[in-house]
Amino acid sequence: MEKICVAVRVRPPVTSSEDFTSSNFNGSHWKVEDNRISLHRSLSGTPLPPALSYTFDHVFDNDCSNATVYDLLTKDIIHAVIQGFNGTAFAYGQTSSGKTFTMNGSDNDPGVIHRAVKDIFDKTNASTDREFLIRVSYMEIYNEEINDLFAIENQKLQIHESLERGIFVAGLREEIVNSAEQVLKLIEMGEVNRHFGETNMNARSSRSHTIFRMVIESKGKDSGSNDYSTLDDAIRVSVLNLVDLAGSERIAKTGAGGVRLKEGKYINKSLMILGNVINKLSDGAKQRGHIPYRDSKLTRILQPALGGNAKTSIICTVAPEEVHIEETKGTLQFASRAKRITNCVQVNEILTDAALLKRQKLEIEELRMKLEGSHAGVLEQEILKLRNDMLKYELEREKLAMELEEERKSHRERISTQGSNSLTQYQKEETSDISSTRQVDAFSTPTFKPAPQSFVAKRSYHSTTPDYSPLPYEFGDVADEDMWFKMNNGFIADLDSISMTPAKQVSSIPSFDKIPDCQTGNYKEEVQNLQRQLQEAIDEKNKFEKQHKEQLVLNNHLMEEISKLQKEAEEIPERVRESCKVVNEEIFSTFQSLVEVDKCTTAKLFSRTSEFVTFLMSTFEANVSVAMDGLTLKNEGNESSSSILSRKSKDEYKDCAQSASWKTELGGEMKLIKEFYQSIEQELDINNHLLKASKERVEVLERESELLLKERDDLLLTVSDSSKKLASLSQQNEKILQDLACEIQRRKDLKEEIKQFSIAFASRQRSLMSFQCDFKSKLEDLKAQSPHKSCAGMSFL
Numbered sequence: 001m002e003k004i005c006v007a008v009r010v011r012p013p014v015t016s017s018e019d020f021t022s023s024n025f026n027g028s029h030w031k032v033e034d035n036r037i038s039l040h041r042s043l044s045g046t047p048l049p050p051a052l053s054y055t056f057d058h059v060f061d062n063d064c065s066n067a068t069v070y071d072l073l074t075k076d077i078i079h080a081v082i083q084g085f086n087g088t089a090f091a092y093g094q095t096s097s098g099k100t101f102t103m104n105g106s107d108n109d110p111g112v113i114h115r116a117v118k119d120i121f122d123k124t125n126a127s128t129d130r131e132f133l134i135r136v137s138y139m140e141i142y143n144e145e146i147n148d149l150f151a152i153e154n155q156k157l158q159i160h161e162s163l164e165r166g167i168f169v170a171g172l173r174e175e176i177v178n179s180a181e182q183v184l185k186l187i188e189m190g191e192v193n194r195h196f197g198e199t200n201m202n203a204r205s206s207r208s209h210t211i212f213r214m215v216i217e218s219k220g221k222d223s224g225s226n227d228y229s230t231l232d233d234a235i236r237v238s239v240l241n242l243v244d245l246a247g248s249e250r251i252a253k254t255g256a257g258g259v260r261l262k263e264g265k266y267i268n269k270s271l272m273i274l275g276n277v278i279n280k281l282s283d284g285a286k287q288r289g290h291i292p293y294r295d296s297k298l299t300r301i302l303q304p305a306l307g308g309n310a311k312t313s314i315i316c317t318v319a320p321e322e323v324h325i326e327e328t329k330g331t332l333q334f335a336s337r338a339k340r341i342t343n344c345v346q347v348n349e350i351l352t353d354a355a356l357l358k359r360q361k362l363e364i365e366e367l368r369m370k371l372e373g374s375h376a377g378v379l380e381q382e383i384l385k386l387r388n389d390m391l392k393y394e395l396e397r398e399k400l401a402m403e404l405e406e407e408r409k410s411h412r413e414r415i416s417t418q419g420s421n422s423l424t425q426y427q428k429e430e431t432s433d434i435s436s437t438r439q440v441d442a443f444s445t446p447t448f449k450p451a452p453q454s455f456v457a458k459r460s461y462h463s464t465t466p467d468y469s470p471l472p473y474e475f476g477d478v479a480d481e482d483m484w485f486k487m488n489n490g491f492i493a494d495l496d497s498i499s500m501t502p503a504k505q506v507s508s509i510p511s512f513d514k515i516p517d518c519q520t521g522n523y524k525e526e527v528q529n530l531q532r533q534l535q536e537a538i539d540e541k542n543k544f545e546k547q548h549k550e551q552l553v554l555n556n557h558l559m560e561e562i563s564k565l566q567k568e569a570e571e572i573p574e575r576v577r578e579s580c581k582v583v584n585e586e587i588f589s590t591f592q593s594l595v596e597v598d599k600c601t602t603a604k605l606f607s608r609t610s611e612f613v614t615f616l617m618s619t620f621e622a623n624v625s626v627a628m629d630g631l632t633l634k635n636e637g638n639e640s641s642s643s644i645l646s647r648k649s650k651d652e653y654k655d656c657a658q659s660a661s662w663k664t665e666l667g668g669e670m671k672l673i674k675e676f677y678q679s680i681e682q683e684l685d686i687n688n689h690l691l692k693a694s695k696e697r698v699e700v701l702e703r704e705s706e707l708l709l710k711e712r713d714d715l716l717l718t719v720s721d722s723s724k725k726l727a728s729l730s731q732q733n734e735k736i737l738q739d740l741a742c743e744i745q746r747r748k749d750l751k752e753e754i755k756q757f758s759i760a761f762a763s764r765q766r767s768l769m770s771f772q773c774d775f776k777s778k779l780e781d782l783k784a785q786s787p788h789k790s791c792a793g794m795s796f797l
């Protein structure tokens with residue numbers, strides 16, 4: 001519960017120049033001390049009434065400015081309104097006591113309304129935690145009718161009450177405002193429509209009660225934008241009423257007649273009802289009974305401010321002159337009663353659609369939807385199409401990835417099957433070939449190109465180049481690789497930098513910066529995936545190439561060994577021949593010595609055995625020749641040995657035995673060499689097979705990497721297509737936004753034009769009505785003074 005704040009303000013005494021009935025005004029009779037006002041001078045000749053002294057929350061002497069009144073009396077209420085409390089400040093007092101001056105002020109000293117408006121915008125703009133929406137309205141109660149001061153066409157408006165909005169004037173124009181200047185301009189325009197009239201008491205007397213209303217809605221800045229369903233999102237709606245009442249007046253003093261008189265009657269009646277309400281409210285809660293709020297439009301509208309949910313302040317203005325003592329006393333008594341009223345104040349938080357902030361947001365959203373209606377369909381379709389495209393690309397990509405994976409899998413299986421098959425095949429071939437070769441030719445190997453039988457014989461001609469290579473025919477491929485390797489001096493090039501397929505240009509990957517982020521997310525991942533796969537394939541390929549090269553080196557090494565052994569084998573017959581020669585010479589020298597010792601016996605022995613020895617030697621040499629595989633010893637050996645034998649030795653039996661042991665030794669050696677040679681050939685054969693498998697693997701990997709590169713290119717093309725589409729969509733979007741901005745501007749301009757037109761129209765209507773009223777009252781006066789003339793005038797009119 002909170003008491004109404006009541007203050008009294010004493011107007012400065014009126015000087016003679018402003019005095020309409022100067023004889024009645026003769027200076028102040030009221031003394032102001034702190035918050036106390038007391039009558040310190042009686043009416044001339046009458047005794048001073050006892051205890052005519054009043055205390056209020058504030059008493060402002062005649063030298064007080066509007067700034068002081070605002071700061072001490074109204075400022076707190078304004079701040080409370082910003083926080084969500086209802087607030088009302090009104091000026092009450094007799095005519096010409098300074099109510100309008102207090103509320104509206106002057107150019108030098110702006111009044112409460114002006115200061116409140118400025119203060120509210122300063123505060124709300126400075127607020128960091130809440131956002132505000134402010135709307136204003138301005139109405140007057142003239143002759144018990146409510147008129148809209150912002151819209152002259154809105155006359156005789158009705159008061160309604162609803163649970164959501166409380167008491168409100170239906171059809172009253174509310175302007176949403178965002179600056180103090182805008183509000184003050186609106187007030188200025190409203191003032192034009194306000195009823196003023198000249199009376200004896202005030203050259204510009206307010207003939208109506210005016211209520212300037214500000215509705216302030218606010219919500220926390222961090223609360224959700226559209227969700228109002230939770231208490232945290234509650235919107236505070238507070239109402240501030242700044243009321244300038246018309247002044248009570250004595251007809252005798254104002255000299256009102258006609259319209260003024262009628263106005264005066266309405267003014268006094270409504271003020272009397274206000275007094276009654278205040279009286280009732282000032283009684284204790286128990287004695288209160290019925291509060292007659294509904295007896296006047298003024299009390300009905302001010303109901304929340306009087307004993308309801310509002311912080312309220314009343315400034316009672318009094319005229320200090322002796323002639324107004326009675327009215328001043330009445331005002332002070334009104335103020336005293338008002339001081340006893342208590343209100344029940346609370347912050348107004350609502351969660352319903354009544355909050356304009358919410359309604360407006362919905363409305364804006366609705367309008368935007370309407371405005372975009374024409375484009376929305378197209379846009380939606382575009383978006384749908386794009387989504388479909390994306391889905392399609394995604395599916396294609398997945399399909400490709402699956403195919404690639406399948407291909408890899410089958411490839412791996414193929415490799416492993418081929419490996420085992422080739423090994424099995426190789427083993428089979430080896431077994432069968434070895435057995436067949438053993439039958440046909442002891443020197444050919446299972447995987448060697450089958451050489452004609454003549455090959456063995458021709459090897460004997462070691463000085464000439466053989467017609468057939470002893471190398472396996474599969475070495476044709478190897479030779480190319482070997483050549484390539486040698487030409488590069490063993491440098492293992494980065495295969496990526498070599499154009500594998502010269503006809504194909506591999507485009508570099510465009511920078512992802514150039515592709516819009518929203519489109520590249522998936523593609524980036526995809527391309528990275530592919531790159532990773534490609535890298536793996538290249539690594540694997542490099543590994544195989546390395547193995548391949550190692551095998552090549554091993555092959556070369558083996559080849560060298562083979563050629564070395566071949567040389568050695570070629571040297572053996574020469575060595576045998578030499579040995580034979582030495583043996584023969586020894587035989588010959590022995591034979592000669594025998595001849596010299598015993599010519600006859602030895603000659604006889606020689607002649608008997610010479611034929612047999614010759615036979616043995618020729619057999620031995622023939623066998624050696626066969627065993628030496630193409631050795632040239634045969635002819636020469638035959639020649640020399642036969643000549644030597646024919647010429648020399650006749651003691652052949654002993655020598656023949658020696659030759660036979662040589663033959664056995666040589667045969668064993670040859671057998672060993674042959675076995676060793678065969679094992680080398682087998683090893684070489686295995687290496688060839690492995691080499692072939694590596695080559696095939698490298699080829700497959702190359703094909704795979706080509707496929708991957710192609711896939712990557714296709715993907716990049718797709719990405720660039722999507723980017724283009726996105727760019728064109730963005731352009732369309734921008735265009736739509738521009739259209740929207742133009743439309744909004746056009747609407748604003750239209751609104752402004754309508755407003756200007758309304759003001760001009762209202763002003764004209766107002767002056768017309770004023771003219772009509774004056775004309776009617778003059779006509780009535782004329783009628784009263786001279787009925788005949790008037791009738792004539794009427795008939796003339």
Ligand SMILES: Nc1ncnc2c1ncn2[C@@H]1O[C@H](COP(=O)(O)OP(=O)(O)OP(=O)(O)O)[C@@H](O)[C@H]1O
Nearest residue numbers: 011012095096097098099100101202205206246247
């Ligand atoms: N505090 C003040 N300081 C200076 N001049 C004042 C003060 N109060 C009132 N006046 C002057 O007194 C005259 C009457 O004041 P005002 O029109 O505000 O009275 P009012 O109470 O609104 O009268 P009404 O009820 O007839 O409209 C005006 O000329 C105004 O400038």
